[in-house]
Amino acid sequence: MRASKIFIQFALLISLVLLLLSASVYSQQEDQVREQDRDKNYTQVQLQSELSTQKDTVALKVREAASLVEEKGEGSFPEFRVNGSKWLYDDFYIYVWRLNGTRAIRVVYPPDIQGEGQDVSGITDVNGKPIGKLFIETALSESGEGWVSYEWPKLGEAKPSTKYGFIKRATFGGETYLVGSGFYxxxxxxxxxxxxxxxxxxxxVSLCELMHPERMKNNPGINYSIAYAVVGPGEKNLPHRLSNPETYYTLEGNGTLYIDDVPVTLQKGKLVLVPANEVRYVENTENSSLLLLVIDQPAWKAENEEIIG
Known part of the structure; x- marks a missing residue:
């Protein structure tokens, strides 16, 4: 009887140990799953470009600003003018237009307070694009929001840059507003x-380096370089050899690319891949400039090039 009791206690102890072990294994599995999910999410964040991140950020802030307008109406406007706030920093700002049909009055414009109160229905960008009309149409569309691209100078600059603006409709007390922002x-x-x-x-020949990973502020992980070459009328460059393949693409003009003295005709739209270690040079046989894109992979390096003769 006593032996039976001891056996039962032993069995219960074993069951408890197994239960604890199972719980531990399950906990470890949960930790692994959470870690995998975290790594997956981190990877997704890493894969998202700065462009996509900024696009999402602008849309989110415009939607938040529109919600604030729908909550407070004109009472929200002073908040958008506070420098250093979430609504106004660096070159980011929120603007608001009051809509009346196809007419729009700018009521919040932090970069230039003097510009508030102006009718902006007919404003255009530097190329004549009717952005006032497009903004209004976007705000009054069925979805009430959307993106518009246009050319607009950065603050303090005269030369225009491409800006991508997000527009959203907001209503308060019978008034309809257009809330927007954008980024370059x-x-x-x-x-x-x-x-x-x-x-x-x-x-x-005259050449400029359009893109080289070693000379970019943030290396995007590419391993090729692109140069823009201008071969003047009657000019030719020195024969040279590269230890890597090189691609020539003709943008304008006509000429001849010599690969190991074999002539290859160059004309607009033509692409030629020069194998590694072949001697090559280009000659312009016309009276106008020959314009080329020259692509090296891996990216061009002086030690990979040898001038011949």
């Missing part, structure tokens, strides 16, 4: 044009 696309993307590119003499 080029602040969140790498862009460059040949007008702002420093030209150098490379292998005998």
């Amino acid at each position: 696309i080029e602040d969140y993307l790498f862009t460059r044009d040949t007008e702002n590119c420093e030209f150098i003499n490379a292998t005998g």
